[in-house]
Amino acid sequence: MGVMKLEEFKNEVWFCGCCSMCRETVSKGIADKHAWVGVCPVYDVLRFDHYTSRGRNTIAKYLLEEVLEYNQALAEDVIFRCLGCKACEQICTPTLVPGLKPIENMKIIKAMREDCWNMGLVPQKLKEVCMNILDPEKNNPYGLDKELREEWAEDLNLPKQADTLYFAGCAAAYQNQNTPEAVIKILRKAGQEVAYLGNDELCCGHQLIWTGDIEGARKNAEELIKRIKETGAKKVIFSCAGCYNTFKNDYKDMGISVPFKVEHISKTFLPILKKLELKEQFKKKVTYHDPCHLGRHAGEYKGPRKIIRRIGAELVEMERSGKESWCCGAGSGGTCLINYPDLNQEIRSRRIKEAQATGANVLITACPMCLKNLRDAAHENKVEMDFYDLPNLVAEVLGLKSEQYDSWKG
Amino acid sequence: MTKSLSQSDLVAALEGIVGAKAVDDSDHARWTYALSEAWSTVSPGLTEELYLDLGPPDVIVKPKTTDHVVDIVKFANKYKIPIIPRGGGTGNASGSAALTSGGIMLDLLDMNAFIKYDPVSRACRFQAGITWGRLCYELKKFGLTPGFMGPHGIYGAAVGGGISIDSTGIQGTKYGQENENIQNLQVVLPTGEVIETGSLANTKTDWYFRYCNGPDLAGLFMGACGAFGIITEATLRTYPLPEYHSDFLYLFPSEMDQCKALTEMDSYELMSDYMGLAQGFQYAIIENVFNLEPGKTQKGPALIHTSAYDEVILERKNMMIEKIATKYKAIKFPGDPTNLGFGAHDTNEMLGGGVCKFFGGMLHKTCSVLPLMKCPEMNQWHYQFFKNPKILELLSTTELGNKCWSIQYPGGCKHGFVLHMSMFNMDATTRDLRTKAYKLWHEILKQKIELGTSPYWVGKDAFMPHLTKKFTPQYWNFLKTLKKTLDPNNIMNPGALGLGI
Numbered sequence: 052m053g054v055m056k057l058e059e060f061k062n063e064v065w066f067c068g069c070c071s072m073c074r075e076t077v078s079k080g081i082a083d084k085h086a087w088v089g090v091c092p093v094y095d096v097l098r099f100d101h102y103t104s105r106g107r108n109t110i111a112k113y114l115l116e117e118v119l120e121y122n123q124a125l126a127e128d129v130i131f132r133c134l135g136c137k138a139c140e141q142i143c144t145p146t147l148v149p150g151l152k153p154i155e156n157m158k159i160i161k162a163m164r165e166d167c168w169n170m171g172l173v174p175q176k177l178k179e180v181c182m183n184i185l186d187p188e189k190n191n192p193y194g195l196d197k198e199l200r201e202e203w204a205e206d207l208n209l210p211k212q213a214d215t216l217y218f219a220g221c222a223a224a225y226q227n228q229n230t231p232e233a234v235i236k237i238l239r240k241a242g243q244e245v246a247y248l249g250n251d252e253l254c255c256g257h258q259l260i261w262t263g264d265i266e267g268a269r270k271n272a273e274e275l276i277k278r279i280k281e282t283g284a285k286k287v288i289f290s291c292a293g294c295y296n297t298f299k300n301d302y303k304d305m306g307i308s309v310p311f312k313v314e315h316i317s318k319t320f321l322p323i324l325k326k327l328e329l330k331e332q333f334k335k336k337v338t339y340h341d342p343c344h345l346g347r348h349a350g351e352y353k354g355p356r357k358i359i360r361r362i363g364a365e366l367v368e369m370e371r372s373g374k375e376s377w378c379c380g381a382g383s384g385g386t387c388l389i390n391y392p393d394l395n396q397e398i399r400s401r402r403i404k405e406a407q408a409t410g411a412n413v414l415i416t417a418c419p420m421c422l423k424n425l426r427d428a429a430h431e432n433k434v435e436m437d438f439y440d441l442p443n444l445v446a447e448v449l450g451l452k453s454e455q456y457d458s459w460k461g
Numbered sequence: 462m463t464k465s466l467s468q469s470d471l472v473a474a475l476e477g478i479v480g481a482k483a484v485d486d487s488d489h490a491r492w493t494y495a496l497s498e499a500w501s502t503v504s505p506g507l508t509e510e511l512y513l514d515l516g517p518p519d520v521i522v523k524p525k526t527t528d529h530v531v532d533i534v535k536f537a538n539k540y541k542i543p544i545i546p547r548g549g550g551t552g553n554a555s556g557s558a559a560l561t562s563g564g565i566m567l568d569l570l571d572m573n574a575f576i577k578y579d580p581v582s583r584a585c586r587f588q589a590g591i592t593w594g595r596l597c598y599e600l601k602k603f604g605l606t607p608g609f610m611g612p613h614g615i616y617g618a619a620v621g622g623g624i625s626i627d628s629t630g631i632q633g634t635k636y637g638q639e640n641e642n643i644q645n646l647q648v649v650l651p652t653g654e655v656i657e658t659g660s661l662a663n664t665k666t667d668w669y670f671r672y673c674n675g676p677d678l679a680g681l682f683m684g685a686c687g688a689f690g691i692i693t694e695a696t697l698r699t700y701p702l703p704e705y706h707s708d709f710l711y712l713f714p715s716e717m718d719q720c721k722a723l724t725e726m727d728s729y730e731l732m733s734d735y736m737g738l739a740q741g742f743q744y745a746i747i748e749n750v751f752n753l754e755p756g757k758t759q760k761g762p763a764l765i766h767t768s769a770y771d772e773v774i775l776e777r778k779n780m781m782i783e784k785i786a787t788k789y790k791a792i793k794f795p796g797d798p799t800n801l802g803f804g805a806h807d808t809n810e811m812l813g814g815g816v817c818k819f820f821g822g823m824l825h826k827t828c829s830v831l832p833l834m835k836c837p838e839m840n841q842w843h844y845q846f847f848k849n850p851k852i853l854e855l856l857s858t859t860e861l862g863n864k865c866w867s868i869q870y871p872g873g874c875k876h877g878f879v880l881h882m883s884m885f886n887m888d889a890t891t892r893d894l895r896t897k898a899y900k901l902w903h904e905i906l907k908q909k910i911e912l913g914t915s916p917y918w919v920g921k922d923a924f925m926p927h928l929t930k931k932f933t934p935q936y937w938n939f940l941k942t943l944k945k946t947l948d949p950n951n952i953m954n955p956g957a958l959g960l961g962i
Contacts, residue, residue, distance in 0.1 A: 065823055071549050071550065071551045075570075075594055076617045088592075098570065106493045109492070109496055112505045116506035116892070125489045
């Protein structure tokens with residue numbers, strides 16, 4: 052192997068003072084009524100220091116010093132276990148002093164994963180996901196037929212070209228088809244027509260980036276951006292938190308130019324909801340789960356909450372919400388869901404119990420992976436709740452619900 | 462590790478006590494636990510430069526109960542294997558790092574149960590691995606605070622670790638240090654027996670008080686860094702959470718005026734916490750936050766926090782603070798000092814720790830206990846020391862583009878004693894620079910002892926190599942005799958306090 056990618060982040064690594072705030076602390080301070088304990092969900096379950104950012108940064112120091120070497124055990128046990136939820140950066144000590152930035156733990160862990168990819172140390176299941184994404188006959192992480200991607204849009208006659216393009220993403224297109232359908236119905240009700248790439252839509256490459264296949268991700272992103280550019284779209288809207296953050300931040304970090312505006316539907320829907328008459332108010336007690344990639348990664352907290360309040364629901368926050376939200380356990384790119392199912396199951400159980408403790412009977416989120424993961428957690432833990440992805444909720448109050456929507460409720 | 466036991470037998474035996482999920486001997490785990498400090502110079506790739514031969518433990522174990530600890534200690538005694546107890550692993554003196562002889566690292570953070578709050582004694586009992594964050598969180602449910610709220614800036618530190626190093630910290634000015642608030646300790650002795658100190662030494666007592674039933678044996682284990690036993694449970698006084706708070710930032714015309722004013726305010730018990738600043742990067746932060754002309758704060762600033770249970774009392778305290786500040790010709794800064802990360806009542810004070818990134822490179826701190834009135838004298842030595850262009854050259858450039866170092870003295874203790882911290886940052890990305898930084902750090906530590914400060918950090922590195930040479934022979938012999946008596950097989954954290962090596 053040549054120079055480690057980690058070398059590029061050695062200043063960041065050495066900045067880390069191993070202070071322990073990323074392991075367990077009280078957020079916001081004890082005077083805040085929403086103060087909570089805990090930071091890293093992986094540490095919260097497995098309880099050894101090397102699962103925290105401070106522990107990984109210590110390991111990174113040893114890797115840079117050649118005291119330790121990358122190996123399969125290190126990759127499997129530590130490097131790929133990180134959820135990428137970014138809670139550690141949220142609480143990192145320097146952030147508490149004005150003007151200072153946290154240790155960029157996400158960039159450090161991505162660099163370590165890129166090194167692992169280059170050394171062939173990636174867990175097999177995650178490697179298969181990457182191969183599926185880059186397979187021209189599939190272009191999705193699930194290994195499903197490429198031609199199935201646009202199945203959800205078959206009866207919608209969506210144009211291939213428009214000023215605005217809707218990027219459905221793999222999770223919604225293959226696994227949660229009512230979500231993209233709801234998005235289109237809402238936009239049409241508001242008189243907005245959007246283009247859709249159909250089977251030409253590629254996976255955004257979120258999993259490639261979080262698995263360390265940066266070269267694969269780059270090629271994939273460049274082809275995808277080229278295809279979007281060809282539609283003439285000036286703006287792309289997303290219902291998937293992961294895809295949105297990939298376009299908004301990850302491509303930029305990789306030095307890839309995104310020549311159009313990107314917007315999450317929580318922003319798109321708000322003016323629509325102000326304009327259109329609601330068929331009915333959503334008079335229920337609800338709680339909202341912040342997806343890590345929409346919240347901490349992309350900085351969008353208010354939009355979904357404004358929508359929830361706009362439709363008349365009573366929003367009860369979980370103890371850990373907003374910037375301090377607890378990850379659902381799927382992990383960035385679903386790495387934990389795919390490779391560490393027991394760990395994922397434990398983390399999502401803790402989260403769903405937190406949701407249950409609010410007394411809400413509806414859980415809303417804005418990420419298809421969080422939705423699926425938490426719905427499974429509810430099933431495992433016998434928690435009675437209805438589940439809504441944000442578009443489905445909006446569709447319901449606008450009277451756009453179809454019979455099949457009931458299946459969203461878990 | 463002892464040669465009479467193979468690694469696999471060691472792991473199997475420990476798994477038999479705590480279960481397989483609570484034992485890890487992978488290389489990456491062992492090396493992660495080979496370091497124990499925050500913002501300190503001791504770092505990977507420096508082993509041959511260290512004052513003691515530090516290295517990874519053989520295995521890390523996470524006990525959950527006192528019984529687990531007892532079984533592990535008995536097992537270790539049988540095979541004469543060192544045990545290194547570890548709390549949050551956030552100290553700066555490598556107290557919870559192993560020697561190269563290895564041993565069993567006891568990560569005590571899973572002994573984190575909040576056991577009870579006893580309204581009769583107004584004290585709470587908990588397992589010693591509980592973090593300050595969790596303890597504050599639990600007590601808040603009762604409308605209470607431990608008063609002293611943990612070491613500066615680190616809610617992830619373990620309460621038991623603080624007992625072991627005599628922690629100073631947040632609001633120590635008002636409530637006293639952590640150990641001044643301890644009522645009882647439960648300790649597993651090096652031979653595996655469990656004792657309770659204070660009122661709980663009497664089996665008929667169910668309330669908590671420290672000074673009874675003979676000598677203060679809790680004190681024996683405080684600041685002992687695990688050399689005499691493992692603290693497994695503790696009882697701490699509690700206080701009602703004050704409802705009213707004020708924060709001030711004053712600029713005094715000189716360090717002496719600053720220290721006199723703070724001493725006067727402290728003597729009237731007006732402050733819950735404070736931080737005196739003498740030199741360095743905090744000025745730049747203050748100027749940044751309050752949009753002041755650079756260089757304007759080059760005198761003695763002080764951050765002051767006060768609190769009360771009643772609004773009128775708070776107003777009177779504020780008036781008295783202002784009166785004393787005016788007497789010493791201080792200028793009151795506009796704006797909210799909590800913007801500086803100093804708001805001791807709710808946000809653990811971060812002005813010290815949080816600036817590590819501001820500097821660039823690795824932060825090196827030297828913390829020692831001094832009477833506040835001694836600080837100007839101690840500062841003078843630092844001014845001379847850092848005037849040396851060769852030393853200044855080694856320091857990192859801050860985000861504001863200048864090279865600097867810092868002195869601050871937060872009031873982490875009662876009765877006018879402070880934690881005198883001098884700090885500097887150096888690029889840590891090369892082995893050569895880390896070695897230089899380590900040597901520079903030790904030079905300052907050594908000089909601070911020569912100048913008569915009392916080291917705050919006890920452990921294995923930092924002050925200890927210099928301090929033990931300054932002990933009176935009688936005191937040093939007494940410590941060694943205690944160690945030999947209590948720990949005949951020398952298994953308890955060898956190297957801690959300079960003992961057992």
